[in-house]
Amino acid sequence: MPKPIRLNAFEMNCVAHQSPGLWRHPRDRSRDYKKLDYWIDLSKTLERGLFDGLFLADVLGVYDVFGGNAEAALRHGTQTPVNDPLLLVPAMATATSHLGFGVTVNLSYEPPYAFARRMSTLDHLTGGRIGWNIVTGYLDSAAQGAGKPKQTAHDDRYAIAEDYMTAVYKLWEESWADDAVVADARAGVFTDPSRVRRIRHDGPHFRIDALHLSEPSPQRTPVLYQAGTSPAGRDFAARHAECIFMSGPSRKVIAPRVAAIREAAARLGRDPSGILMFTLLTVIVAPTDAEAQAKLAEYRRYADPEGALTLMSGWTGIDFSKLDPDAIVQHVENEAGRSALENITRADPDRTWTVREVAEHVSIGGIGPVIVGSPATVADELEAWVDETGIDGFNLAFAVRPETFRDVVDFLVPELQRRGRYKTAYRKGTLREKLFGGSARLPPDHTGANYRQVWQAIEAV
Template sequence: MSIPRMRLNGLRQNTVGHTAMGLWRHPDSRAHEYRTVRHWVETAQILECGGFDSLFVADALGPLEVYQGRVDAALRDGIQTPTGNPLLVIPAMAAATSRLGFAVTVSTTYEQPYALARTMTTLDHLTDGRIGWNVVTSALDSAARNLGLDRQIPHDERYLMADEFMDVVYKLWEGSWEDDAVVRDAVAGIFADPARVHPIEHRGKYFSVPGIALSEPSVQRTPVIFQAGSSPSGSAFAGKHAEGVFVSTYKAEMARDLSRRFRAQAKAQGRDPHDLKIFAIATVVTGATDEAARERLADLQSYTSLEGSLARWSALLHIDLSGLDPDTPLAHSETEGIRGLVDVFTTMDPDRTWTPRTLAEFVGVGGGGPLFVGSPGRVADEMEAWMETAEIDGFNLADPIPPTGHREFVDLVVPELRRRGRVWDEYEGDTLREYFRGKGSPRVADTHPASAYRR
């Protein structure tokens, strides 16, 4: 029986502080270099050396201003602000690598499908078929206010808009240009045959796109579709559209419940449940020995920011945590949202008293998922066990001190995972979708909704 491959994605955001708050101050961190091409090129080359499937570049379109009702705390720790456009760093990384894929977050709420279809096709051309799209609907009220709305569009309606958005881009990517539309006949003077290029004539509730796609098809046509929402609407959307799903939870059993829900949704849509590849966010702190790794963790923890962590979690929960005494048990709160948060953490450790301070310390280095600490052998053991229990396909590995954390993982842990047959020595296939579906399969599966628009 073959050993399942552990699929790995690097996780970054084009900003200073993403999952670890305050660690930009650590002397080994070069997070402040996020605004340079060389930083992103180095990151991509590290991950490709480690056999990662892709680099996932997250994004958010608004500042974090729930904590204290202003953006000050987020600015002090560089949490998502300042930030750069994630799309613009990809061509440079693609030019410096030949196999690493790139998954990028773009919101359907603040884009037009006609324009985004061209953008993603262009990126698929420039990466030679290594592009993926993490589809989000954007939850931040600050984004809504700064992008022309008086208030945020209701959650479920954002997903209805996203569903129609996907219909439009699928029509553009899969149905507008036939495979042989570009003839490049110099003698006849025909570059593209007009008879083989078709308007999509889409007129729906939210979008009207009558014309043809602006771009000739790329090797994948439709980029690999990722999704990260776990609400009922989000999981239904993932079951219909996603090829990769990102989950964020601290306990493997919780991740297993999410995995089963997503796969059940896919099956209900007539898809093979295992067409969904599920990835859990995780952070690794490693060293030559377990003791060295524990010392490394203590060093990193000494730089974490209590206020920064609370500011980030305030935005995630849509609850201002600034009014709470940092050492008062959260269980005493009268706020429904905070009680829900307490339920999550007490499920993991019912014997611990959770206060704003202990919560911030807990998420300070590995915010969003499990923290694997130890020698390469111990980390590999824990990752294998977590993957099996959670019924996932791999991990999105965050880097609290970029790019040093990813380099340490590749230098120390990847050789051990390769020795166990978990990480490939050579990439199999040329496109990101082939890493999902196997060599020779750069196009969406026949059961994927995009395939319905093929000509």
């Protein structure tokens, strides 16, 4: 039985996510990002296509590295304006029954106590379909919005994230026993106080002396997603992530990252095949190869190379406006994300990139590849990606919204199903059960599961 292929949709509560300029396409609905009916329609389409999840990216700052100010980001609409991703979820959860929601929340700017309650609330409201993409940010502009002169140094962000994770695991896993809520109307007891513990966390960066405010939600800890592939990011992912997002332009770039994270997880005593990895990719599919190529050519007319370099500047911390379009991009080390630059400088020793090539490539689907063709052509490519890199599936970006996702659902999904590489029904249960089988709660080999042992210890006395 070949390994099944999993699909996530990669979206953002903004206009130009990974394909700057395409908002101008006459069939594109990006301008409706402020309307719930766009999100509700999208979630229904994705559920019709049995997508595992809708992944909502987020940033808390503007892409002001290109040109040294926010002008380009504002003019091109590159992930600015951007609204809060979490607030979209309840409406979409009402319109669907199975689709998971992976929401991005940057832990650098929000204390763990209030954040843990927001996620518990969403886990309750979605019936256990919530996931958290753990990010620490890469934009100085986000730090400035939070009153800091610039973002914390790259590896220090991951050290702070470690402490944050300990704090939220304690709140989600350790504060309330499963049977704390008795709702005994006759006795007049809603919660048994002996079954709720005060969390005392005194870490290097965060302190908590409080009860978690929410009763246990279906999954307690949301499904944990992470997307760092630098050495520090990889260690963090190996410890905490249940699903990992990556992005790179080719299989050659992605395959060693997949292997490195699985090795790191195994060293930590986790089942390496139990971590699901998704790589960024854009699919342009139509009934025939020729129609798909024509569609891509038509999309390209709306692509916006300067918008692409505005994104790239934000991801890498390098001001691409200062570089000659025909210059080869060189590696530098800074405090922004590390893998975004690695992708085009060091990850493939046989490939160099000029600024112009980066601008053209990134303008549709970001740094991920664009796979174009008939359902059979695209399915062949996706199978090759999975078989050659060891990834589990794809984080699909859109070119034209929601057309790209509708095409995948209508053309590609049936082809993958015919090949026995795509599910024909959702599994029952929470997002964690759908993704991994097993329990709604963190698996026993996950570091966060250690925190629930406190109740087992109390019960054993």
